[in-house]
Amino acid sequence: MAADVVTKRIAMAHLDYGVPRDVIGDWLRFTLVFNRGAAFGTSVGDASRWIFTALAVAILVVLVRMAHQAAREEGWKLLALGLICGGAIGNLVDRLRWTQGVVDFVDVGIGAHRFWVFNVADSAVSVGAVLLVLILWAEELRARSTVSA
Numbered sequence: 001m002a003a004d005v006v007t008k009r010i011a012m013a014h015l016d017y018g019v020p021r022d023v024i025g026d027w028l029r030f031t032l033v034f035n036r037g038a039a040f041g042t043s044v045g046d047a048s049r050w051i052f053t054a055l056a057v058a059i060l061v062v063l064v065r066m067a068h069q070a071a072r073e074e075g076w077k078l079l080a081l082g083l084i085c086g087g088a089i090g091n092l093v094d095r096l097r098w099t100q101g102v103v104d105f106v107d108v109g110i111g112a113h114r115f116w117v118f119n120v121a122d123s124a125v126s127v128g129a130v131l132l133v134l135i136l137w138a139e140e141l142r143a144r145s146t147v148s149a
Contacts, residue, residue, distance in 0.1 A: 004090035011105035034101035083128025090121030
């Protein structure tokens, strides 16, 4: 979460809104934008800020409960949950702090073919979610093999 907060502050201090700054050619650029919606530009109109705030809080409650139920030996699961929670909190802070939306600035693509602009919190949530899905899938496979053995 600290990396998210710091990088967003740097982006807001040093980037002009909507003006791309090449970092690695045009493949990686920093472009300051504000996202009122959720991942991949998902929006539900004017109510997006509060709907996604409530949704984030509800999801955080579930994830924190999962973390409390996880054993200390389940380091990978705890890492995944920590990444998701940290990223969710980082974006939640933005939703509450900035009426214009979540600060996004990482702009990846080639020429006119661009991915959605995102931030460090989004990356943490995405990596954590993929990791958690893989862990839960592996747990399910182990449970099935134990039952059938």
